[in-house]
Amino acid sequence: MNLTLFVWRQRDKDSQGKLEEYKAHDISPDMSFLEMLDVVNERLIKEGKEPIAFDHDCREGICGMCSQVINGIPHGPQGKTTVCQLHMRHFKDGDRIYIEPWRARAFPIIKDLIVDRSALDRIIQAGGYVSVHTGGVPDANAILIPKPDADTAMDAAECIGCGACVAACPNGSAMLFTAAKVTHLAMLPQGKVEAARRVCLMTEQMLKEGFGNCTNHYECQAACPKGIKVSFIAKLNREFIKAQF
Amino acid sequence: MILDGKIPAGPINEKWDRHRQHLKLINPANKRKFTIIVVGTGLAGASAAATLGELGYNVEAFCYQDSARRAHSIAAQGGINAAKNYPNDGDSIYRLFYDTIKGGDFRAREANVYRLAQVSVNIIDQCVAQGVPFARDYAGYLDNRSFGGAQLSRTFYARGQTGQQLLLGAYQALSRQVYLGKVKMHPRTEMLDLVLVDGEAKGIVVRDMVTGKISAYSADAVCLCTGGYGNVFYLSTNAMGCNVTATYRAYKKGAFFANPCFTQIHPTCIPVSGDHQSKLTLMSESLRNDGRIWVPKNKGDNRRPADIPEVDRDYYLERKYPSFGNLAPRDISSRAAKEVCDEGRGVGPGGLGVYLDFSDAIGRLGESVIRQRYGNLFEMYERITGEDAYKQPMRIYPAVHYTMGGLWVDYNLESNIPGLFVLGEANFSDHGANRLGASALMQGLADGYFVIPYTIADYLARTNIPKPSTEQPEFLNSLEEQRNLIKKLLSIKGKRTVNDFHRELGKIMWDNVGMARSEESLKDALNKIPTIREEFWENVIVPGSGGELNQELEKAGRVADFLEFAELMAIDALHRNESCGGHFRVEYQMPDGEAKRDDENFCYVAAWGYRGQDNAPELHKEPLAFENVKLAIRSYK
Numbered sequence: 001m002n003l004t005l006f007v008w009r010q011r012d013k014d015s016q017g018k019l020e021e022y023k024a025h026d027i028s029p030d031m032s033f034l035e036m037l038d039v040v041n042e043r044l045i046k047e048g049k050e051p052i053a054f055d056h057d058c059r060e061g062i063c064g065m066c067s068q069v070i071n072g073i074p075h076g077p078q079g080k081t082t083v084c085q086l087h088m089r090h091f092k093d094g095d096r097i098y099i100e101p102w103r104a105r106a107f108p109i110i111k112d113l114i115v116d117r118s119a120l121d122r123i124i125q126a127g128g129y130v131s132v133h134t135g136g137v138p139d140a141n142a143i144l145i146p147k148p149d150a151d152t153a154m155d156a157a158e159c160i161g162c163g164a165c166v167a168a169c170p171n172g173s174a175m176l177f178t179a180a181k182v183t184h185l186a187m188l189p190q191g192k193v194e195a196a197r198r199v200c201l202m203t204e205q206m207l208k209e210g211f212g213n214c215t216n217h218y219e220c221q222a223a224c225p226k227g228i229k230v231s232f233i234a235k236l237n238r239e240f241i242k243a244q245f
Numbered sequence: 246m247i248l249d250g251k252i253p254a255g256p257i258n259e260k261w262d263r264h265r266q267h268l269k270l271i272n273p274a275n276k277r278k279f280t281i282i283v284v285g286t287g288l289a290g291a292s293a294a295a296t297l298g299e300l301g302y303n304v305e306a307f308c309y310q311d312s313a314r315r316a317h318s319i320a321a322q323g324g325i326n327a328a329k330n331y332p333n334d335g336d337s338i339y340r341l342f343y344d345t346i347k348g349g350d351f352r353a354r355e356a357n358v359y360r361l362a363q364v365s366v367n368i369i370d371q372c373v374a375q376g377v378p379f380a381r382d383y384a385g386y387l388d389n390r391s392f393g394g395a396q397l398s399r400t401f402y403a404r405g406q407t408g409q410q411l412l413l414g415a416y417q418a419l420s421r422q423v424y425l426g427k428v429k430m431h432p433r434t435e436m437l438d439l440v441l442v443d444g445e446a447k448g449i450v451v452r453d454m455v456t457g458k459i460s461a462y463s464a465d466a467v468c469l470c471t472g473g474y475g476n477v478f479y480l481s482t483n484a485m486g487c488n489v490t491a492t493y494r495a496y497k498k499g500a501f502f503a504n505p506c507f508t509q510i511h512p513t514c515i516p517v518s519g520d521h522q523s524k525l526t527l528m529s530e531s532l533r534n535d536g537r538i539w540v541p542k543n544k545g546d547n548r549r550p551a552d553i554p555e556v557d558r559d560y561y562l563e564r565k566y567p568s569f570g571n572l573a574p575r576d577i578s579s580r581a582a583k584e585v586c587d588e589g590r591g592v593g594p595g596g597l598g599v600y601l602d603f604s605d606a607i608g609r610l611g612e613s614v615i616r617q618r619y620g621n622l623f624e625m626y627e628r629i630t631g632e633d634a635y636k637q638p639m640r641i642y643p644a645v646h647y648t649m650g651g652l653w654v655d656y657n658l659e660s661n662i663p664g665l666f667v668l669g670e671a672n673f674s675d676h677g678a679n680r681l682g683a684s685a686l687m688q689g690l691a692d693g694y695f696v697i698p699y700t701i702a703d704y705l706a707r708t709n710i711p712k713p714s715t716e717q718p719e720f721l722n723s724l725e726e727q728r729n730l731i732k733k734l735l736s737i738k739g740k741r742t743v744n745d746f747h748r749e750l751g752k753i754m755w756d757n758v759g760m761a762r763s764e765e766s767l768k769d770a771l772n773k774i775p776t777i778r779e780e781f782w783e784n785v786i787v788p789g790s791g792g793e794l795n796q797e798l799e800k801a802g803r804v805a806d807f808l809e810f811a812e813l814m815a816i817d818a819l820h821r822n823e824s825c826g827g828h829f830r831v832e833y834q835m836p837d838g839e840a841k842r843d844d845e846n847f848c849y850v851a852a853w854g855y856r857g858q859d860n861a862p863e864l865h866k867e868p869l870a871f872e873n874v875k876l877a878i879r880s881y882k
């Protein structure tokens with residue numbers, strides 16, 4: 001199939017960016033979205049032009065590196081799917097596709113479709129862990145965890161840190177991301193010890209980074225490729241309130 | 246040269262304990278005077294950096310992704326082994342040790358493997374303490390499953406995302422040290438060179454992938470944890486950025502590269518769908534616990550799988566290896582798939598695929614159990630192929646997956662260059678000629694959490710070379726060299742793209758140095774590789790400049806290294822006149838087609854030393870002694 005792409009091009013963080021038009025010819029439905037961009041890039045390079053810069057690595061939907069807004073939707077139209085796992089069979093011949101970077105105050109654009117998401121790392125650094133040293137820990141089966149709790153912890157822990165939730169939120173909030181980590185650890189006995197401190201430090205860092213607040217649009221859940229649920233935000237709020245007493 | 250693995254004396258089960266008692270220590274107040282560079286933040290690197298930071302060292306950590314959490318360990322699906330014997334099915338440290346040695350086809354160092362099995366139990370304890378949400382049963386205890394090449398259940402898992410959860414555990418421990426100021430994290434920074442001062446590893450040269458700035462870092466010791474080189478085949482299950490650059494450039498600085506030809510082809514990957522293919526996707530081999538592998542009995546049987554009756558199906562693994570069946574080790578399963586496809590019995594486009602069928606398991610256990618066990622894998626399969634594997638069998642085909650070879654290290658994980666330590670997939674140490682499923686995660690974390698903290702202290706206490714200034718000539722020369730290399734790549738302005746060369750190289754490697762190798766195919770590869778390399782340096786096109794984010798330039802540097810390294814792989818494969826594990830030389834096989842090892846002549850580690858681009862590399866040998874297991878023919882029948 002043949003497609004027309006409108007891609008955000010921006011030299012670097014301080015330059016002015018704009019949408020540019022490209023043709024993508026002979027695209028096979030079995031290609032992934034990124035493979036389609038590979039084809040466009042190969043052609044641009046041969047024509048002596050600059051290829052489109054975009055983040056990607058595993059191309060398996062797990063590293064969280066890929067990050068594109070396709071036709072206004074972070075990670076594109078297919079639910080629970082990262083851009084790298086989105087396949088061209090979901091598009092049709094003649095489609096016009098708009099491709100833009102994550103847009104949020106806390107994610108400055110580095111180049112084209114690549115943004116700086118280090119703010120998410122700093123939220124984890126502020127407290128997204130159990131403060132345990134290597135060695136000197138009890139036998140793994142000494143800590144029993146009810147299966148439903150372990151399952152909920154795992155549901156939350158599946159977050160890949162891509163930042164689509166932030167890009168989807170009208171407030172540019174990182175609540176879903178933060179809530180996922182807070183919930184994962186708060187569900188487990190190992191994480192309960194520091195739960196109060198953790199939720200305060202992580203939330204504080206989130207605000208410091210310039211992420212907005214949550215006003216219940218639920219756009220984050222709709223965009224999240226891993227199905228992280230907004231109910232975890234309720235859990236985050238509960239943990240936060242608990243921590244105040 | 247005969248290499249010394251520095252294996253401690255004593256009975257195998259006491260070696261590590263005794264050794265630790267003799268290793269030198271650094272007192273807590275002095276630790277903060279040392280700086281350690283850790284390149285890579287996968288399981289090996291993140292666990293090492295976190296632990297070294299906790300101990301008080303200053304750590305400078307590097308990775309090429311935008312966050313440490315995205316290292317390719319994140320993609321591991323199936324699980325991690327440990328000799329916990331929780332299911333009470335007869336596991337023990339010795340058995341895990343034995344299985345790993347046997348799985349590796351008797352080409353790994355006994356003492357390392359035993360230590361790995363010993364610390365495996367600590368790894369699970371550590372990860373649980375960090376909050377890794379492993380699967381649990383209804384009583385709240387940890388759940389286990391069995392994995393390729395093992396007859397018991399010793400694999401711990403977190404749905405189909407075990408690597409992700411283990412890496413996030415290590416990444417969180419690392420993040421804590423970043424917060425406390427003990428680790429300085431440098432994401433989007435690629436290592437280009439290793440710097441030696443008076444023969445010891447004392448620093449690296451890196452490129453900031455955002456600004457293009459090339460700079461040097463010095464330290465008291467360097468740890469490379471940069472993963473595997475499977476992307477030399479272009480198509481593999483590795484992430485797009487996985488590379489050999491860090492280890493290969495260390496090799497060019499004098500580190501020995503051990504067993505480069507030992508690569509693993511994974512039996513259960515989604516088949517190639519066309520020329521546009523940029524990478525291959527693994528379907529966790531845990532699927533083999535419930536899926537049955539088959540092809541039609543007859544060539545050219547084009548019926549839909551559901552229309553092929555039992556009598557016309559060949560469950561070839563169950564037929565050939567009755568006791569292991571669909572769980573036969575990876576190299577054996579992969580080769581068996583290639584054989585049936587070579588016979589013309591393959592399925593799907595191009596005949597390069599076999600069925601992995603869940604209908605029996607669904608009949609026996611119900612779809613909901615299968616969904617619970619493998620739901621995310623089935624979804625992934627459908628996303629890529631558009632097919633529903635609950636209704637029709639999956640199609641799978643082998644793909645390059647893991648590299649057992651890597652930089653040579655001794656028992657302390659120290660390379661032949663003092664002060665250069667190599668951890669995780671980047672070293673060669675524990676898996677011999679073939680790695681068993683769920684043991685790479687184990688090795689990465691063993692190296693990082695439980696081995697390096699002890700052994701690096703011993704080096705730091707011994708070395709007489711303090712952390713140098715980056716103004717020293719060794720650093721300035723390397724900086725100059727790297728700047729020139731980049732200038733050269735940018736100035737060629739040829740006609741073919743980097744990917745184009747990479748694809749061509751990959752095809753040669755897959756056809757000639759892949760699942761089955763022969764003297765002829767290897768010589769053919771050795772003929773062709775230099776030609777592509779020459780063309781690369783005359784005709785590659787790298788757009789843009791060096792002083793900016795330039796992904797083509799990054800790729801060009803990596804492919805330039807693959808183009809040299811590929812030759813080393815072929816040389817190693819050609820010299821090893823035997824078949825063992827993942828290295829299958831068609832000239833050396835049993836009458837039934839099984840690998841034929843030659844213990845008399847090849848029971849050694851082949852470690853290659855660089856002698857300049859125009860000279861053949863020099864072969865150094867580390868003889869392997871088997872004192873605790875009997876060298877046996879590896880049978881899975």
Ligand SMILES: Cc1cc2nc3c(=O)[nH]c(=O)nc-3n(C[C@H](O)[C@H](O)[C@H](O)COP(=O)(O)OP(=O)(O)OC[C@H]3O[C@@H](n4cnc5c(N)ncnc54)[C@H](O)[C@@H]3O)c2cc1C
Pocket residue numbers: 284285286287288289290307308309310313315316317318319320321322323324325407408434435436437470471472473482483484487488490491527646647668669670671682683684685686687689
């Ligand atoms: C799809 C898949 C599934 C797998 N499943 C399993 C499984 O179920 N069980 C199991 O035991 N094993 C599995 N493996 C194998 C296992 O995941 C890897 O061997 C292991 O995770 C490697 O860890 P590592 O820390 O050595 O390297 P990686 O995790 O690959 O990390 C490499 C690090 O080095 C950095 N790096 C690389 N080059 C440079 C450079 N030049 N400059 C700066 N930084 C650099 C990267 O940024 C990264 O941080 C799987 C592998 C794959 C590909």
Ligand code: SF4
Pocket residue numbers: 158159160161162163164165166176177180220223224225226227228
């Ligand atoms: S919550 Fe979902 S969208 Fe947000 S970072 Fe995690 S995986 Fe991405």
Ligand code: FES
Pocket residue numbers: 055056057058059060061062063064065066082083084085
């Ligand atoms: S590239 Fe890794 S999630 Fe898309």
